[in-house]
Amino acid sequence: MDNVFVYVEIEGTQVQEVSQELLTKGRKLANELGVALHAVVAGTDIRGKVEDQILPYGVDKLFVFDGKGLFPYTSAPHTDILVNLFKEEKPQICLMGATVIGRDLGPRVSSSLTSGLTADCTQLEIGSYEDKKAGKTYENLLYQIRPAFGGNIVATIVNPDHRPQMATVRSGVMQKAVYEGTCAKEVVYPEVSKYVSPEAFVVKVLDHHVEKAKHNLKGAPIVIAGGYGMGSKENFDMLFDLAKVLHGEVGGSRAAVDAGWLDHDRQIGQTGVTVHPKVYIACGISGQIQHIAGMQDSGIIISVNNDPDAPINKIADYVIIGTVEEVVPKLIKYYKQNTK
Amino acid sequence: MSLKIVVLAKQVPDTRNVGKDAMTPEGTVNRAALPAIFNPEDLNALEQALRLKEQHPGSTVGILTMGPPRAGEIIRQGLYRGADTGWLLTDRLFAGADTLATSYALATAIKKIGNVDLVIGGRQAIDGDTAQVGPQVAQKLGLNQVTYAENIVKVENGKATIRRVIDGGAETVEAPLPVVVTVNGSAAPCRPCNAKLVMKYKYATCPLERPANPSEEAGPDRSELYATRPYLTLTQWSVADVDGDPEQCGLAGSPTKVKAVQNIAFQAKESKTLTASDADVEALIKELLNDKIIG
Incomplete structure (x- = not known):
């Protein structure tokens, strides 16, 4: 029991x-x-x-x-x-x-x-709960903590009885x-x-088909992520080049997935994959709460954005103010030059 | 074989496009600032139902929704697209329901509707993202469930063949009727409103939506229209109308309680700001390489 x-x-x-x-x-x-x-x-x-x-x-x-x-x-x-x-x-x-x-x-x-x-809880903790109406206090309940309302708030839910x-x-x-x-x-x-x-x-499975994951985004030590600010599919594909030289994996925000630049299974965020890489390079990502929920525990966060006020910059360790067209090729170039 | 289909639909605040004024300074949700929409995956569910109706002449599609009187709009949106009828569950006793109490209410209504072959709903609603109501309705009715459906391929000989999404793949299952199906957003999008149906049903309302004292401000008196066109009066049900147990409805019937709600505030870090110049980018790369952060 x-x-x-x-x-x-x-x-x-x-x-x-x-x-x-x-x-x-x-x-x-x-x-x-x-x-x-x-x-x-x-x-x-x-x-x-x-x-x-x-x-x-x-x-x-x-x-x-x-x-x-x-x-x-x-x-x-x-x-x-x-x-x-x-x-x-x-x-x-x-x-x-x-x-x-x-x-x-x-x-x-x-x-x-x-x-x-x-x-879809994001944290589980043990704690007490006071039901003021019933005048009753419960000890050692499971706090079920989850984002709600499209990720705009975090709710702590308990099941007292x-x-x-x-x-x-x-x-x-x-x-x-x-x-x-x-x-x-x-x-x-x-x-x-x-x-x-x-x-x-009574329910029969007539056909069951599972493919091996095409990528290891969840476990990758380096993640390059693109958002709507990448502007086009062609620009977005530069991130695959950067990921290749850095030996990382590519992910993206929901906006990038919705724009058709990236497969759905590479979406990072509350309704996608949660990642904990050593390095997270966010390119053209504004930093909606629902995206940040999926990457905030990354080691080093680098944001490339031409908007100095992008919300993601607040949680970044390095912010490069510039366009992705300019910065991404430079990241590739100088990485190659310095690792020869 | 004609089918009796109930579509579960919910009116939700549009949480996908949250503007600056969507949150109050106190960190609570400002519902008034968010437009109320037809839950997106419920539209996918409606499309599956309407396709079955076309394949099986004589079938009917009804929209079942729970909410305040203004949720009658969801039924109208369904009628405009080809649904035949609808039911609005509305009662203060339903308010504050978690998924279990919601499922109880919907299940009692489905029992009242009676002889239903398929209950089809969206996988989840965008205000809660729980995906719990479909399976819980199925359990309460003692019916089989097929979740994450992408296509109801066919219904014949009392069985539905359904293609569904699973993690990293897909599955085809066969389930005997009656069955509860929840439909994934990757299913076919819903057809648009039909202009003729919009004309036919635009004044269709639940009694509670109608002004008690018609006036220029409250809205015109259409009682004559309603008297001659009974299809313009949508069914509205209270807890008592569906023989519901008030103890299992709303807040009283909800095992989960919200202990706290917080606005999300991320800890701001001390960040280094760089320009896009060659010197800055190269210095960053060198620093990361030196610290063995990349390499």
Whole structure:
């Protein structure tokens, strides 16, 4: 009872990184609350293939549901597993990725259990909450902190009376780390049919197709990002040249994606990828809040902008006032000259 | 086979184009400064519904929305594009709802509508970006759900074949009716308003939208028009009309509570400002190389 649960997402037998990030966060929360970290994974023919990708992140107990029809994911069987497991285990917190799967499963589970769910959290903390109307104070609640209203405000959400307190978090927002402390690392293999009703398998996946990511924007140490100020597709393509010489990856703001200069999966920001590179070079990016939310934790931020008052300049370490047409080729030129 | 389709649609403040006056000096949202629009992905959902209606003669499409009386505009926008009918859930008891209480309200209305084959909504609304209401409505009705749909390829023999977006790929699934589908923004855009339908429905209103005392300022008296053209009176439902439990609606029915809301303020850094001159750019590159920040 009262433990922290993480729903672990898989593709085949590959555990998704976002789940490992959440296990790391879940371990910290469990330590703070003095409870155990539990993980649950469901798939087909996964026994013996996924445990080593999950346990190192500080898991005390792992529930592996291995059975036909559990991969590819469909809503009903995975919902049955979580709902019935949670009825037995009564966790206080459940975390899952704010992925297509997590955002399909989370609401269904929360509705079944009449518990609150907060989507796309950017921070999770433990704290108290005073309900002034009821004159009641709650200790050790999960603060679910998320941007709202298109990223213009940040709201702290709590679920005072309902359990589990559920939250989804986007990939890349938390950072994964193998747990250095000791934990129980127990693994159990419950009987799937005791948790999932046969009627749950009515939705059939006729075709399931996943491509390997074409880039590693999330993990890149150097990110070159372009915004609407790049002006044209041709100008934007200069950033790929710069990324090539610097061995970085290219991303962009939503405005650049909307303009068609960049693939959607390279969008950086609250509704895109969150990055933590050593160096972030923002070219022609004004710095809307929703973009900054996805890159503010970068090590060194360099802004190239002809507008000295661009909001992004406030959080930049270096601001180069100039047009991208002028500055980007110079960055390439002087990097090449000085690294020969 | 004719289909009875309900489209879930929400009137939202346009958070995508937030101007300077959108936030008050106290850091709260100035809703009045943001135009109210048809939630973008709900328009994608409407298009999927209208396509099914064309493929299956005799089908009907109704718009279900919850909000203040002015949200009747969402139903009109649906009628202008080819929807047949609409329902506005409006009641102070619905106010302050989180996603769970919203889903409860919508599910009770869908039960009242009855015999629905497909419930289609946008994946998420741009004011909350939660994507929770679709799956929660499905759960409350005990129906299957297909989220992130890009195309409802076909409906035949009581089954819908749906192509959907997944992380890094795509999937095609087959789900028996009735089913709840949420539609992704990458789906086909919605058709524009049809001029004839705009003419037909421009005075269509919910009773609560109509002026209690018609005047030049409050609006003209159209009671005669409404008496002769019943299709101009849109259905509006209160909690009691849908046999809802007030305890599960609005703020009372919401497990999540907002503890605090903050305006976003980023910590300003001490930054070095450079010009675009060759000397400045080269000096920066050298500094970064020397510090092994790049290399």
